[in-house]
Amino acid sequence: MNALGSALATTLCERMRRVATIAAAHAEAVDGEARFPREAVEAMRNERLLGCQIPADLGGEGATVAQIAELCAILGQACASAAMIFAMHHIKASSLVSHSEGDDWHRGFMARVASEQLLLGSATTEGGIGGNLRNSICAIEVEGDTCRLQKDATVISYGLDADAILITSRAHPQAASSDQVMTVFLKDQYTLEQTHVWDTLGMRGTCSDGFLFKGEAPARQILPRPFAEIAAQSMLAHAHILWSAVWYGIAADAFARAQAFVRAAARRTPDQAPPGALRLAEASTLLQGVKASIVAAVEKYEEARQDEDKLSAMSFAVAINNLKIASSQTILAIINHCMLICGILGYKNGTPYSLGRHLRDAHSAQLMISNDRILGNTSTMLLVHKQDTSLFG
DSSP states (O other), rough: OOEEEHHHHHHHHHHHHHHHHHHHHHHHHHHHTTTTOOHHHHHHHHOOTTTSSSOOTTSSSOOOOOHHHHHHHHTTTOOOOHHHHHHEEEEEEEHHHHHHHHHHHHHHHHHHHHHTTEEEEOOOOOOBBBTTTHHHHHHHHEEETTEEEEEEOOOOGGGOOOOOEEEEEEEESSSSSSSEEEEEEEGGEEEEEEEEEOOSSSSSSGOOOOOOOEEEGGGGGGSSSSSHHHHIIHEEEHHHHHHHHHHHHHHHHHHHHHHHHHHHHHHHTTSSSOOOOOOOOHHHHHHHHHHHHHHHHHHHHHTTTTTTHHHHHHHHHHHHHHHHHEEEEEEEEHHHHHHHTTTTHHSSSSSSTOOOOHHHHHHHGGGTTTHHHHHHHHHHHHSSSSSOOOOOO
């Protein structure tokens, strides 16, 4: 990283730490009331972090996926719901940045995201197909210069609080279910009729209720590239990297609480090792493994993004899928170690060592997108793709 990139990374982290302080102060209320983390999101806007990925010539800061992942990890240690909202926003932003080149409307919209700090929501889930990202039942209809869409969206990420929603559909009424496009709809271009309530075990503050979405907008707001390319070349990589960074942040905070517990026990009995010390060492090993996997995935993505063929290659898809599977499974093991270390004080709410919220939030990881679905896709690719067994290949 050059000096300019290093300076940007430093200031981004400083700004996110200020956001994290605010998010942490409201995290229990956000979780307990299942409410949108408005204080944290307002702090993101005040710190100009919602537009940081937008290119500099459009008013953003051109932040890299590595820099945004670091921000997700910082915020994940304070409030997982706020961090997931930040991650989802930047996953959507990555589709605009990577696939709107030369398109005047989308470039203008990106400039608005940066200048107005607009929050981008996501609507890829649909009744009848669930979280099968690469298939749609609904179809966008284009008539002249106008497009219309109605979608039974069983989950829309923080739908009521988003300033715009990026939504998937079939490219036209006669299109195959996998022939999809993504369209930007601004808040005043759609209506939402609530159909499902987001009352969940964890990630309660993401407020991802279900809605019947009805939108009408200029047809130029359809992204110019097919969604198949968007998913393969930017969206899935950003999703698995940024989600993993959020999950790493959750586990890192759980580890910090367990470490504080062990240190307090060591001060009480300086002549003997605390009972949880060995488990803490095991948790440290697992946490380092998650960190290494994220770093390796970021490096692989940065290398592959220079070549569209590499981005669309099975080897890249397998590697990114493996990151999601490994990180989503491992954080549960880490937090369980920490729970055993902290004992009843970790199990109880309202203590400095409470881990209930961490554990509940972490259980969402294997469900976004379902690990079984991802493993099924990977197993199909491995029938024709040879696993890369080199260390540095």
